[in-house]
Amino acid sequence: MQDELKAIEAEAVEKLQAADNLQDLQAIQVAYLGKKGSITSVLRGMGKLSPEERPVIGELANNVRQAIQTTLQEKKQALELAELEVKLEKEAIDVTLPGKPVTVGGPHLLTSIIEEIEDLFIGLGYEIKEGPEVETDYYNFEALNLPKGHPARDMQDSFYITNDLLLRTHTSPVQARTMGALNGKEPVRMICPGKVYRRDSDDATHSHQFTQIEGLYVDKNVRMSDLKGTLKLLAQKMFGKDREIRLRPSFFPFTEPSVEMDISCKVCSGEGCSVCKKTGWIEILGAGMVHPKVLEMAGYDAKEYSGFAFGMGPDRIAMLKYGVDDIRAFYTSDVRFLKQFHQA
Numbered sequence: 565m566q567d568e569l570k571a572i573e574a575e576a577v578e579k580l581q582a583a584d585n586l587q588d589l590q591a592i593q594v595a596y597l598g599k600k601g602s603i604t605s606v607l608r609g610m611g612k613l614s615p616e617e618r619p620v621i622g623e624l625a626n627n628v629r630q631a632i633q634t635t636l637q638e639k640k641q642a643l644e645l646a647e648l649e650v651k652l653e654k655e656a657i658d659v660t661l662p663g664k665p666v667t668v669g670g671p672h673l674l675t676s677i678i679e680e681i682e683d684l685f686i687g688l689g690y691e692i693k694e695g696p697e698v699e700t701d702y703y704n705f706e707a708l709n710l711p712k713g714h715p716a717r718d719m720q721d722s723f724y725i726t727n728d729l730l731l732r733t734h735t736s737p738v739q740a741r742t743m744g745a746l747n748g749k750e751p752v753r754m755i756c757p758g759k760v761y762r763r764d765s766d767d768a769t770h771s772h773q774f775t776q777i778e779g780l781y782v783d784k785n786v787r788m789s790d791l792k793g794t795l796k797l798l799a800q801k802m803f804g805k806d807r808e809i810r811l812r813p814s815f816f817p818f819t820e821p822s823v824e825m826d827i828s829c830k831v832c833s834g835e836g837c838s839v840c841k842k843t844g845w846i847e848i849l850g851a852g853m854v855h856p857k858v859l860e861m862a863g864y865d866a867k868e869y870s871g872f873a874f875g876m877g878p879d880r881i882a883m884l885k886y887g888v889d890d891i892r893a894f895y896t897s898d899v900r901f902l903k904q905f906h907q908a
């Protein structure tokens with residue numbers, strides 16, 4: 565019986581040392597130490613032993629059990645450690661790799677341009693006004709001297725919601741609303757930036773949605789020279805101190821006289837190049853003295869009050885300033901395009 569137990573110990577230890585995974589260890593444990601294992605079945609023969617022999621065999625059996633248990637534990641630890649090492653190697657994190665940059669957004673280029681213009685006019689004592697983008701026919705056209713059937717309405721076809729409601733085609737209704745709210749009693753100095761809509765076919769220079777900033781100054785004794793001085797300041801703020809401006813006669817239904825403002829070409833300094841179409845000048849905005857009819861519709865006495873108004877497109881200013889050749893780039897939300905201007 566002693567030999568049998570010793571043989572079991574030797575066999576079990578050998579098998580344990582050869583095992584290369586935890587499942588095998590478990591199987592060996594059951595086979596030798598389990599209730600139906602080899603040691604138990606040997607000990608079943610204890611009844612045939614003499615009382616003197618029994619404690620000797622019992623002790624030996626315990627020692628064998630202990631020896632197998634110890635080897636099992638050692639092997640188990642070794643296998644677990646090896647398994648952990650493999651896992652660590654597989655899931656290793658290289659702490660020397662550069663971290664992922666935290667992406668921070670920035671204002672849209674058009675927002676930056678609008679804010680730059682707002683800053684200038686706030687400095688001149690103007691207020692920033694906003695109005696609804698869904699506008700009535702009255703404020704979008706009639707209050708601006710564009711009665712129903714006026715041919716100039718054709719230049720501003722829009723998206724109609726009902727016969728009387730449309731997406732505004734310009735920010736001018738905000739001027740009419742602001743003047744109307746003052747009942748013709750107080751001076752006005754305001755600019756109104758915002759989105760406007762026209763039923764244009766989209767191409768490199770046209771978009772059915774674009775932005776506008778209009779300005780209005782109404783007071784006693786406002787003159788054309790005030791307009792010219794203000795526009796020159798604007799041109800130099802947006803395009804550089806050495807820009808010259810020129811005013812050309814034009815037509816808008818809500819101003820009389822009306823002008824277009826050009827700035828001297830920055831690329832060729834007036835020599836003539838492809839950007840300025842060989843003229844040395846680039847058209848920037850439209851302006852004029854507020855039409856007496858528009859003043860009167862808003863409740864102002866046109867004999868006492870006068871004013872000027874101007875309107876420009878931040879899209880066009882951004883395109884000229886940064887050499888953007890397709891207006892659609894502002895509205896298609898391609899981050900690769902937009903993020904170039906975050907430092908601008």
Ligand SMILES: [Zn+2]
Pocket residue numbers: 829830831832833834835836837838839840841842844845
């Ligand atoms: Zn030029």
